Amino acid sequence: MTIMKKYTYLLLLMVFAGLSTACELDELQGPDAELYGSIIDEATGELVQQDIIRGGELELREHGWENVSPQFMNYKVDGTFRDSKLFSADYNIYPIKTNFHPIDTIVTNISGSKELELLVTPYIRIINPSISKSGNIITATFSLDQTGVNQVKKVGLYAGADGNVGEPMRLTKAEQEINAVSDPSTVYTLSINADNEIDLKTGKSYFFRIGALYDAPNARFNYAPAENIQL
Amino acid sequence: MKTLKTIVYCSFLITCFACSDSLDLEPTDKITANDLFADPAGTQLYLADLYDRLPIEDLTYFPKEGFNYNQGGPNNGGFNNAMLTSLAHHSERNSFINDSYLNWWDPAFRLIRDVNLFIEIIPTLNISEDQKALYRGEAAFIRAFTYFGLAKRYGGVPILLEAQEYDGDPSSLIVPRNTEVQTWDFILEESDVAINSLGNSNGRRASKWAALALKSRAALHAASIAKFGDNVDLTGDAVNQNLVGIPAGEANRYYQACIDASAELMDNGPYSLYKPNPASAEEAATNFRAMFANPNIAPEEAILIKGRTIPGDSYGNNYDIWFNPAQTRNGWPHPGRFCPTLEFVDLFESYSNPGQDAPIITTVDGNVDNYNGFDASREYIHYSDPEALFADKDARLRATVILPFSDWKGVKIIYQAGYIQPDGVARVETNASIDVNGTTYYTYGTDNPETHSGFNPYGGNMTKTGFGFKKLLSNDPVIPGWNRGTTDFAEFRFAEVLLNYAEAVVESGLGDAAKATEALNATRKRAFHQTDIPLTVENVMRERTVELAFENKRIWDLMRRRSYHTTFNNTRKHALFPVLDLRGDGPYEYIFLRNRIRGNDPQTFDVTNYYRKIPGTGLNGLIQNP
Numbered sequence: 001m002t003i004m005k006k007y008t009y010l011l012l013l014m015v016f017a018g019l020s021t022a023c024e025l026d027e028l029q030g031p032d033a034e035l036y037g038s039i040i041d042e043a044t045g046e047l048v049q050q051d052i053i054r055g056g057e058l059e060l061r062e063h064g065w066e067n068v069s070p071q072f073m074n075y076k077v078d079g080t081f082r083d084s085k086l087f088s089a090d091y092n093i094y095p096i097k098t099n100f101h102p103i104d105t106i107v108t109n110i111s112g113s114k115e116l117e118l119l120v121t122p123y124i125r126i127i128n129p130s131i132s133k134s135g136n137i138i139t140a141t142f143s144l145d146q147t148g149v150n151q152v153k154k155v156g157l158y159a160g161a162d163g164n165v166g167e168p169m170r171l172t173k174a175e176q177e178i179n180a181v182s183d184p185s186t187v188y189t190l191s192i193n194a195d196n197e198i199d200l201k202t203g204k205s206y207f208f209r210i211g212a213l214y215d216a217p218n219a220r221f222n223y224a225p226a227e228n229i230q231l
Numbered sequence: 232m233k234t235l236k237t238i239v240y241c242s243f244l245i246t247c248f249a250c251s252d253s254l255d256l257e258p259t260d261k262i263t264a265n266d267l268f269a270d271p272a273g274t275q276l277y278l279a280d281l282y283d284r285l286p287i288e289d290l291t292y293f294p295k296e297g298f299n300y301n302q303g304g305p306n307n308g309g310f311n312n313a314m315l316t317s318l319a320h321h322s323e324r325n326s327f328i329n330d331s332y333l334n335w336w337d338p339a340f341r342l343i344r345d346v347n348l349f350i351e352i353i354p355t356l357n358i359s360e361d362q363k364a365l366y367r368g369e370a371a372f373i374r375a376f377t378y379f380g381l382a383k384r385y386g387g388v389p390i391l392l393e394a395q396e397y398d399g400d401p402s403s404l405i406v407p408r409n410t411e412v413q414t415w416d417f418i419l420e421e422s423d424v425a426i427n428s429l430g431n432s433n434g435r436r437a438s439k440w441a442a443l444a445l446k447s448r449a450a451l452h453a454a455s456i457a458k459f460g461d462n463v464d465l466t467g468d469a470v471n472q473n474l475v476g477i478p479a480g481e482a483n484r485y486y487q488a489c490i491d492a493s494a495e496l497m498d499n500g501p502y503s504l505y506k507p508n509p510a511s512a513e514e515a516a517t518n519f520r521a522m523f524a525n526p527n528i529a530p531e532e533a534i535l536i537k538g539r540t541i542p543g544d545s546y547g548n549n550y551d552i553w554f555n556p557a558q559t560r561n562g563w564p565h566p567g568r569f570c571p572t573l574e575f576v577d578l579f580e581s582y583s584n585p586g587q588d589a590p591i592i593t594t595v596d597g598n599v600d601n602y603n604g605f606d607a608s609r610e611y612i613h614y615s616d617p618e619a620l621f622a623d624k625d626a627r628l629r630a631t632v633i634l635p636f637s638d639w640k641g642v643k644i645i646y647q648a649g650y651i652q653p654d655g656v657a658r659v660e661t662n663a664s665i666d667v668n669g670t671t672y673y674t675y676g677t678d679n680p681e682t683h684s685g686f687n688p689y690g691g692n693m694t695k696t697g698f699g700f701k702k703l704l705s706n707d708p709v710i711p712g713w714n715r716g717t718t719d720f721a722e723f724r725f726a727e728v729l730l731n732y733a734e735a736v737v738e739s740g741l742g743d744a745a746k747a748t749e750a751l752n753a754t755r756k757r758a759f760h761q762t763d764i765p766l767t768v769e770n771v772m773r774e775r776t777v778e779l780a781f782e783n784k785r786i787w788d789l790m791r792r793r794s795y796h797t798t799f800n801n802t803r804k805h806a807l808f809p810v811l812d813l814r815g816d817g818p819y820e821y822i823f824l825r826n827r828i829r830g831n832d833p834q835t836f837d838v839t840n841y842y843r844k845i846p847g848t849g850l851n852g853l854i855q856n857p
Contacts, residue, residue: 054837067852096466168835170801198603198827218464 036082037116047079048122049223054168056097063090099220123214129224131208136194144182152178153213157190165207171199205230284342286380288783289537289720290548294332301714303544309553309568312783318575322568323691327834346373347394368428372437375421379449384843386475387411410473415453422446440500441535444723446492447731454485455791462793463838465857486739493732502725505529507757515626515759523703526721533721547714554700556644556684557692563711567692569700571632573805579625586764593823605657611822627758633699635809646685646697647676648808696806702781726754730775754778799836
């Protein structure tokens with residue numbers, strides 16, 4: 001019996017010794033770095049509003065690898081961004097599918113918590129935006145200040161269930177094709193009659209956002225901040 | 232000690248004689264390449280395997296699981312290609328296209344390797360030169376078809392003309408992508424090799440005509456990408472290096488290639504439309520349907536058929552079990568997954584107003600854009616016979632979808648969404664009953680889910696749109712088990728070639744416009760249309776969608792014409808609700824509501840989905856798609 005017990009202990013000891021020495025931490029660092037920042041209109045100092053899906057992205061290419069696959073980072077609607085699971089390394093950073101004029105590739109080292117402010121010129125600034133409600137009709141008025149020579153494709157008023165509303169994420173929309181160079185003195189008016197919309201219910205509150213699309217390759221919408229309105 | 236020595240010596244002696252050639256056995260469960268190809272039957276067997284792996288989108292093809300999805304228990308809910316387009320919706324899912332759909336990479340390159348091995352072995356076979364030329368032609372067809380399956384998914388891909396040898400250095404196996412133009416040109420050249428070496432066939436193997444049909448389809452695909460590529464902005468290294476995208480200047484070259492290949496087949500081929508001149512709309516519907524229940528009855532139209540003779544795992548298909556209405560499920564627990572949409576039904580022309588979409592009008596005000604459900608203030612059109620609503624519609628509608636209250640396999644298929652109570656309150660898509668004048672009425676038409684097929688959420692077994700799938704179903708009773716369907720599939724039909732020709736002519740202005748108009752109207756005449764319609768893009772695309780519906784073609788029309796992202800921009804699909812109106816005195820009649828589909832959220836196509844993502848770019852070094 002005692003021999004049996006001795007073997008049992010020996011066996012347990014061996015298993016324990018094996019387990020305690022088998023695992024070893026690898027020599028690779030985890031994703032311990034963070035990149036955060038904002039997209040800022042260099043003229044006004046304001047954040048440049050974005051879309052959360054199918055909007056602009058930051059393309060990141062980590063240095064030091066062959067065949068590196070780019071990573072893509074989305075923005076929040078207010079024009080800020082944050083990714084706290086990046087590997088510490090040098091990166092090429094380049095904004096793609098922008099709603100602002102292209103900027104040079106940024107080459108930078110990301111380690112610890114890195115802030116990045118992108119100073120840009122938005123394609124279009126929405127000036128004097130105003131969204132008002134009369135009965136169940138929501139009306140937006142605004143003008144456009146475009147910073148390039150191309151045409152403005154269209155303007156729109158988008159209604160959504162939350163603050164992430166935009167052209168790609170909406171319950172309904174009122175759009176107007178422009179296809180012309182805009183004049184800053186022109187006042188555009190768009191309205192949505194909630195009585196005709198099955199997705200807009202009286203008594204609930206919805207978010208409304210004015211957008212404008214510039215005619216450039218891969219351009220995304222420029223927006224005014226969304227407004228919350230109770231129907 | 233002495234014993235030990237003896238043992239050591241003996242052991243040494245034994246090892247000296249241990250190796251014997253008699254142990255170099257050939258495996259008995261495998262045959263060698265020499266044995267296989269020495270026998271003509273072996274060569275045919277090898278070829279048959281290559282054919283089986285061709286990217287033919289038949290009844291075993293599903294956009295997520297890929298080709299030949301008929302292994303043991305292929306339980307994917309029957310989510311098929313049409314449900315990613317506006318033609319249909321799934322009874323339980325609202326899935327939409329994303330990176331996990333439509334991929335086909337590793338199996339494609341395995342197939343290319345195997346066909347390249349075959350091409351290398353042909354010259355060494357002990358057969359006649361004529362037979363060698365035929366094999367080379369078949370191999371070219373298989374290689375062209377395989378690259379077509381790749382190009383329409385990934386754009387430009389590495390063109391491999393011989394089976395690679397591994398010499399210990401993995402980097403020697405890495406081949407960069409060719410441009411998209413080079414890839415399409417290779418497909419057309421390989422098609423030409425097949426066209427020039429092959430003759431007629433039994434419709435189950437490559438023929439000169441199948442190769443022409445392939446060339447017609449591929450050239451039209453490439454031409455469309457060239458013409459409509461500017462509709463979308465794609466960026467990235469793959470775009471900059473022309474690995475995806477075709478310059479607009481190439482469009483007419485490809486359209487001309489489509490026109491030439493189609494015209495050759497139309498003028499000199501042995502093919503024609505099956506029963507092109509029906510005596511009535513009913514006959515037209517019967518003829519059209521019969522051709523899909525069994526394409527072998529129409530050898531004059533089916534240019535290449537993929538057969539499914541044997542039921543069972545890895546052989547049969549599952550359309551019959553997934554897509555039959557609940558009433559004809561014959562014991563199978565999961566029918567009714569396929570719901571054709573109202574958009575699709577609207578598209579079919581009416582006989583009285585040809586050349587136009589014919590939206591189903593349900594109210595006196597004629598407003599077809601109102602999907603807001605029942606509105607007591609609107610005057611609805613009443614029907615004692617619900618089938619009368621569709622009486623004027625193109626016969627192919629009845630052959631392609633099961634209409635509410637129509638007969639299928641001798642059973643009246645009940646698609647009822649609800650009723651309007653005598654007090655004017657609508658009870659729709661809810662389980663309820665009511666007694667009116669001594670009769671009990673049920674929202675779904677009958678009191679139990681065994682005897683109706685629509686709108687009841689029971690088991691996901693019922694249509695949500697008011698329509699059912701019909702086109703490719705077997706006429707025989709459902710066999711309630713996996714992979715029991717043996718319906719064959721015509722991958723190339725003469726009708727498609729006619730419409731390829733019409734589209735290439737109307738989009739390019741090349742070719743013979745009169746002949747293209749005739750081609751466009753030939754398939755319509757077969758559907759008992761009496762009035763010809765002019766050759767316009769809209770007419771050709773409507774005719775294509777209607778004629779080729781549910782044959783896994785529509786999704787590629789949206790892709791190649793770059794109209795997917797405009798068709799699906801926060802877009803919903805819609806249903807037609809048959810509702811019994813119990814207001815007033817009897818006899819009570821049906822009204823119809825144009826309505827949203829329950830559970831269908833708006834869907835948006837992201838332009839990066841025009842090309843699939845290449846797997847394993849970290850290792851294979853290929854440049855990723857946008």
